[in-house]
Amino acid sequence: MSATSAAHPMAGAGRAPAGPGADHRPTPEDAAAIGVDLWDVTAHLEASGFSDRAARAAGHASTAGWAQQLLGERDPVPRGRTRRGRRSARSHLLWAALGRAVVMLAGVVICVSTMPRESVEVVVFVIAAAGWLTAQVVSAALWHGLGRGPRGDAVRGAMITCGIMVLLGIATWIALREPTVMIWVLWACSAPLLVTLRPGPLLVALVGIAGAVSALAWTFGAYWQVLVLAVGATALASVAAASAAGEAIRTARSRIVPGTVGAVTVALIQTLAHLGLLLVIFLRIGPGAFAAVAIAGLVAGVLADPLFAVARIFGRWVSSHLTRWFPGRTLAGAIGTPLLLALCAAAVWVAFRVLDDPYRVYLDEPLAITAATATAALVATINALLRTGAATGAMVFTVLACTAGGLALTYRLPAEEPWQSGNFILVTAVLVASAAIIVTHRLSRPQAW
Incomplete structure (x- = not known):
C-alpha cells in the first residue's frame, strides 16, 4: 500500500517543494512541475507562500485558479476527454469490484454446497475457518507484494503461502477425516490469484454459472451431482490460477518481496482473533x-x-x-x-x-x-x-x-x-x-x- 499512497495525487500535499538549490525560493512553476493534479499543485503553492492574496495580486481569482492555469500550460488536455477518461475509470473500478464480489460469493456457494449435511457443527466451523484463513493470508501475501515489488515476485510469495496452506489443509483433512476441507482451501487459494491475474467478464461468468448450478443442485438434494460439479470447478480454478501464477513468476527474479512474511503474520493474527470471537459466539448461541x-x-x-x-x-x-x-x-x-x-x-x-x-x-x-x-x-x-x-x-x-x-x-x-x-x-x-x-x-x- 505504500507504493500506492506515494503515487497518489494528493500524497505530497502539505510539503514545500524542494527548489533547484538550497537557498532558492520555489516559484509557481516549480509547484506545477512537481504537482500531479489540481489539489496537489494548489497545496504546493500554498506551502510555498502563494496564498489567495498573492494569487489575486498576480491576476488570478484564487490559488486554485492559479494552479489550474499552471496545469493547463503544462499539460493541456481537452476538458471533454479528461471527463470521459474519469467516467471510464470510475465505471471500470465499480464493475471490477462487483465482479470480485460475484466470484467471492459464487465460490462460497460452491464450497457450502459440498458440506455433508450430517457433519458435526464444530467440524463445519473448522472447515469454513480453514477456508477463510487461507483466503486472508494468501491475499495478504499477494497484495503486499503487488504494493512493494515486481508482479512476479508478489505472485511467488502468494504461491509459497498457497503451498503452506494446502499442506495444512491436507493435515486438517486427515485429522477430521473430511475431504471437503480441500475444496474450501483450494478455492481460497485460487480466488485471490484469479481475480488479480485473470480478471474480466469471462471469469465472473464462469464462476457465477458454477455457483448458480451448485446452488440449484444443492436445493434439490442432488448431493453427489453437486459434489462432482464442485470438485470439477475447484480443479479448473486451481489449474487456471496456477497457470496464471506460473506466467507471472517466469518473468520475475527468484525471490519474494521483502516483508511478505510479516504481512502474512499480521493477517494470520487478525484472522485468528476474528475466528476466536466467532467461535465464542458459536458456542454461546x-x-x-x-x-x-x-x-x-x-x-x-x-x-x-x-x-x-x-x-x-x-x-x-x-x-x-x-x-x-x-x-x-x-x-x-x-x-x-x-x-x-x-x-x-x-x-x-x-x-x-x-x-x-x-x-x-x-x-x-x-x-x-x-x-x-x-x-x-x-x-x-x-x-x-x-x-x-x-x-x-x-x-x-x-x-x-x-x-x-x-x-x-x-x-x-x-x-x-x-x-x-x-x-x-x-x-x-x-x-x-x-x-x-x-x-x-x-x-x-x-x-x-
Whole structure:
C-alpha cells in the first residue's frame, strides 16, 4: 500500500517543494512541475507562500485558479476527454469490484454446497475457518507484494503461502477425516490469484454459472451431482490460477518481496482473533442461531468491496471538483458513516431473515442480531484500514475488539445466573461508534481514493 499512497495525487500535499538549490525560493512553476493534479499543485503553492492574496495580486481569482492555469500550460488536455477518461475509470473500478464480489460469493456457494449435511457443527466451523484463513493470508501475501515489488515476485510469495496452506489443509483433512476441507482451501487459494491475474467478464461468468448450478443442485438434494460439479470447478480454478501464477513468476527474479512474511503474520493474527470471537459466539448461541451470524458476516464481506469502490469513486469526484484541502477531505470522508450503516443494516436484515423460521424458536435471537451487527462493523473497519495501508492497525483493532467481545460473551454474574446480552450490546455499541470514526477518518485520506 505504500507504493500506492506515494503515487497518489494528493500524497505530497502539505510539503514545500524542494527548489533547484538550497537557498532558492520555489516559484509557481516549480509547484506545477512537481504537482500531479489540481489539489496537489494548489497545496504546493500554498506551502510555498502563494496564498489567495498573492494569487489575486498576480491576476488570478484564487490559488486554485492559479494552479489550474499552471496545469493547463503544462499539460493541456481537452476538458471533454479528461471527463470521459474519469467516467471510464470510475465505471471500470465499480464493475471490477462487483465482479470480485460475484466470484467471492459464487465460490462460497460452491464450497457450502459440498458440506455433508450430517457433519458435526464444530467440524463445519473448522472447515469454513480453514477456508477463510487461507483466503486472508494468501491475499495478504499477494497484495503486499503487488504494493512493494515486481508482479512476479508478489505472485511467488502468494504461491509459497498457497503451498503452506494446502499442506495444512491436507493435515486438517486427515485429522477430521473430511475431504471437503480441500475444496474450501483450494478455492481460497485460487480466488485471490484469479481475480488479480485473470480478471474480466469471462471469469465472473464462469464462476457465477458454477455457483448458480451448485446452488440449484444443492436445493434439490442432488448431493453427489453437486459434489462432482464442485470438485470439477475447484480443479479448473486451481489449474487456471496456477497457470496464471506460473506466467507471472517466469518473468520475475527468484525471490519474494521483502516483508511478505510479516504481512502474512499480521493477517494470520487478525484472522485468528476474528475466528476466536466467532467461535465464542458459536458456542454461546448454538449452531442454529450462529448460521444467521455467519451468513450476515458473509453478506457484509461481499458488499464491502463494491461499497468501498463507490466511496473511492466519490473521493475521486470530490478531489476533482473541490479546490480546498479541509472541506474536500471532510466531504470525502462524510460517506464513511452511511457506508458503515448500510453494511450493518444489510447484515441485520439477513440475520432476521435467517432467524425467521416458523418451526424454530431461538432464545438468543437478540444476541444473534447484535453479533451480526458487530461482525458487519468489524468487516467495515478492517476494509477501511487495509485499503489505506494500515494493515497493522487493522490487526490491532481486530484483536482489541474481539478480545472485548469475547470477554463480554463469557462473563458471568456473581450469582452465576446466565448472562443475557447487556455486556455484549455495550461492546457492540462501542465497536460501531469506533468503526464510524475510523471508517470516516480513513476515507478522508487520499490513500482511499
